[in-house]
Amino acid sequence: MxxxxxxxxxxxxxxxxxxxxxxxxxxxxxxxxxxxxxxxxxxxxxxxxxxxxxxxxxxxxxxxxxxxxxxxxxxxxxxxxxxxxxxxxxxxxxxxxxxxxxxxxxxxxxxxxxxxxxxxxxNAGGGAAGADPGDRGGRAERGLLVFGDLEVDTEGMEVRRGGVPVALTPTEMRLLLEFSSAPGTVLSRDKLLERVWDYGWGGDTRVVDVHVQRLRAKIGQDRIETVRGFGYKLRA
Structure with a gap:
């Protein structure tokens, strides 16, 4: 190797x-x-x-x-x-x-x-841990999650917005997969640090905040909602 x-x-x-x-x-x-x-x-x-x-x-x-x-x-x-x-x-x-x-x-x-x-x-191609593409607010078909004009292909690791491919870094993709696995569910910054960044200890939540900002700029500012005092959630 x-x-x-x-x-x-x-x-x-x-x-x-x-x-x-x-x-x-x-x-x-x-x-x-x-x-x-x-x-x-x-x-x-x-x-x-x-x-x-x-x-x-x-x-x-x-x-x-x-x-x-x-x-x-x-x-x-x-x-x-x-x-x-x-x-x-x-x-x-x-x-x-x-x-x-x-x-x-x-x-x-x-x-x-x-x-x-x-x-x-x-592991960016491996999908999000615990992902369930069932009826959680988005339409799912063969690994394709659809939220309005946003399409997340969890098998091909591709994202499209309005049919146009969206280029994401592996970290941004992992972050989006976490949100997509539970649309409408609030995910705390600490939980995202643990799941996306593999932090087994307390980390700097600015890492999460900035990546959410970058992800919003690519998939739509209103797609990810801030729940003050708790975290973020993907609008179902």
Whole structure:
């Protein structure tokens, strides 16, 4: 089996070298770059399986690099941020990142996040756990769930809105599958973190909020309803 290839873009020499060694010891193949421009070149040359991007990079910052990568690929992206409360976290998620890790980070936490994101990417075609395409408010036929002009093909992993294909990242697809499996049912942010992001511990609910915003922009702003104090639900 081929090694999982990680693109790691970090301008701090010590962090870059130490993290590269840790990733390689854990069985990953690593391409490490010190700035955003060389990181973009490396991405285009190697097409990695996952990208780890520091937010603060010379030449091209990590948020801009994430946008450029997302314009070309649905490859999983994890942002590395020096501050958990930084606006850069939200900007990175809005740019298309799947998750983020706060620096300084524990190596075991980083590896767990990487493997969780890779599982989402690899299993995006497997459907949502516990999905029941029965009579829950949408029309279902052979894996096709229909909610108004929104069609979710749970077998082909395709989404169409008004007959037009909608491009979703694997994380966005997993999120939509969770909503589609129980239309009209309120799903809490913690429940979505557990089911979509594989968080077995408390996570940052901003990850959920930003992904819901991104999903709404693609499938319709009024399709997913906010239930204040509880979470979100897909309008049946």
């Amino acid at each position: 081929a090694e999982t290839h990680v693109l790691f873009v970090e301008d701090d020499d010590v962090i870059r070298e130490a993290t590269q060694l840790a990733l390689e010891r854990d069985g990953f193949a690593v391409t490490a770059m010190p700035d955003g421009l060389s990181g973009l070149d490396a991405f285009r040359a190697r097409r990695p399986d996952i990208a780890l991007l520091d937010v603060m990079l010379p030449g091209m910052d990590g948020v801009s690099l994430c946008r450029r990568i997302r314009d070309e690929s649905t490859v999983p992206v994890i942002m590395l941020s020096a501050r958990a409360d930084s606006i850069d976290v939200v900007l990175g998620l809005e740019a298309g990142a799947d998750d983020y890790v706060t620096k300084p980070f524990d190596g075991a936490v980083l590896m767990a996040r990487i493997r969780a994101v890779l599982r989402r990417f690899e």
